Amino acid sequence: MSGPNGTTVTWRSSSRCRTKIVDRVAGAIEPEMLRMETLRVRRKAPENLTAWELIFRGMWHFYQFTPAEHRCARELFRKAIVAAPDIAEGYTWLGRCNAGTLFFRWSENPAGDMAEGWQAALRAAQLAETDPYAHYAVGIMSVVMGRLHRAMEAAQRSIDLSPSFALGYMLLGMSRLFLGRAGQAIEPFQRGLRLSPHDPLAFLWLHFLAFAHFLTGEYEESLQPALNAAAKRPDLPSTHCALACCLVELGRQREAEQAAAEMQRNSSEGQEELGEFVSRFVNPEQREQIRTSLRKAGWQGNW
Template identity: 35%
Template sequence: MPKSLAFGPFRLDTDTGILFHGVEPTPLGQRAVALLALLVEQAGTPVPKEALVEAAWPRQAIEDSNLTVQIAAVRRLFEQLAGGASWIETLPRRGYRYVGPAVTAGGGDPTVGAAARAILTPDKPSVAVLPFSNLSGDPEQDYFADGMVDDIITGLARINWLLVIARNSTFTYKGRAVDVKQVGRELGVRYVLEGSVRRAGGHVRVTGQMIDASTGAHVWAERYDRSSDDIFALQDEIAISAVGAIAPSLRRAEIDRVKRRRPDNLDAYDLVLRAQLDVDSGMPEQVTRALVLLEHAIELDPTYALAHGNAAMCHHCLFLRSGLQEANRAASIRYARSAILHGQDDASALTLAGFSLGMDAHDRNAAFTALEAALAISPSSALTYILGSVVLGWSGEAERAIEWSERGMRLSPFDPWAFAAFDAQAMSHLLRGRYDEACRAAYKSVQANPAHSITYVQLAAALAKLGRLDEARAAAARVRELHPTFRYGRQFAAVNCDPALAECLGDALHAAGLPE
């Protein structure tokens, strides 16, 4: 198949699996893109349903409704962006046919052409913990089941020899019926842990099973009935049992690494679980809402490190995205220091604290003391590598930033923080004069988080460096739309940007039309 297929206002890059509308990547999913690629490549020719299913769901038996849903998504996108709902014709009982604008094939845009790497199963034991089903009959209890899985992942990640996929990737499967073998292929793991939680009154029942993803065979299964008061011991027990199923000869000392200090107050723990999604959004309105819960959690348990770390991240977001107010920067630093003080054995708290110290306190030494301590506790912490890559990127440590971002993406291939890893890559390639690679990473960042202005900052700079000024100005216009008060000089000062990087980015952003 050609690397690039252009039709109407669209261009489909078959290497990256991204459909572009002009210079903007669209949010079309991987299966829909696979179907579209086959239809457009065979424009004007009927494509049987069987061929389409094999393209998007290789070697799987699926209901026709799955194909119908994906085709509908493509038509909806065409209608919204180009009035082209009729470009894909239904052939009853046969298949579909592309009948839209003429298609031209090419070698692809060099800025967006790198083939995605296959995720290979590593040599060492590897595991993905899928979201547990909430069988309580109350959707409001979802957060509790999710918190159970979070703690199991965190416990497993403390085992040095075990590669554990981050929850941000495994939770993309939430609410979906999954084929464990397919999950193993998509995430590159040997084992998959799945289960369910039923919570009623003061009682909890948890079931778990470990499956060999290569064969589908059950390695381990267990059911636990406990009171809610014993929830932390239960989480440890499940994590220990799962690890023991992978390596029966595991030494007792390594099993004990799974156990860790817990917050003293269960209500505080509950509040942090409820705040987590809003913290992770990185959007000012949501993090403001999260701060109310986190501050209450800290009132209940002043030594709860993860509550302090999340609060630091909230204030970091408000500082950079809500006017660079000094009060937010100071609060970010204050909460980060508290997280480190109380979280010497909490990798998540140390990661968030290290990021805030590096970005807001401009203390890169303190930042990496915390980040490296987090990795010593939890070697499979994808977020540590991703956020660390951002600090390295703005510090001008280009090659190390790229290395850390790639490690983070390997541990969590579908991470919602992927845009940050791609941003780190984009600015690092720019600094080294690799403008094609910078543009490619920036496009991926935009696709991963089209609501974040910094992704378009990197894209505008990369396009300007390539001499594609019309496209650079279009990206710059998107920056101003998302962040009307953006001034690159102020932004560089806020994050203590490396002088050489500031000069490189500044020249490009000036050419793209962004104000200093």
């Protein structure tokens, strides 16, 4: 099993081991720092908050991941920008917040939120050229604007700046997935999840990973991330979409029908909401692959 000099395989194995250790350490530090800092900030009265404290409080609301909490987070990020207009982080988080609001159809003013989010992300990258989070903000706003090649460039820039930056790999995977490169999306998703296994939004990356496996015909590999995503966020229709698709292709018809029914129950706007999500996959054959599997699972949509 070794090379001619008896060292090649051992070195490669050791290198992979070191990479996994670094990934685990990096993935453990950031969530714990976020948890401790947000707990500290939440104890303070709002009138006593500095710009940084406004940002940390906004982060806490952001990670609750509901329309109301995103709106609350956005107001705090806006206040942080007013309090400290030369700090990049306020703009970074405003861009990220608006991207989530737009992606999940929570926006009451899509055009205004898109313009604000894009300008905030660009300002963040201008103020902090070497901050991977600022480039992630540009990238995630690029995704919701349909600028997937720009998103992929921003993802790569963030990874180049910080090779252990989990969100950079997630963004790279998402960009590739929506561009029709599902097979190339799997490794970045897996790397990002390994780097940040306890990310509060891990359910998003899990269901994107499930779609990546599904679209490459790897239905068995698709099932577990789809199950995990649906268990973590049963109220999100797209998690049940991924689950229904892989279950029906595995011949588990009754469970697939249950997932499709759950998807329908949790879709506030019915076909239009799910149709917009599926439309983000730019490859028409992949969109049809998703539609076909959903129909087999009992979905009656006509988009």
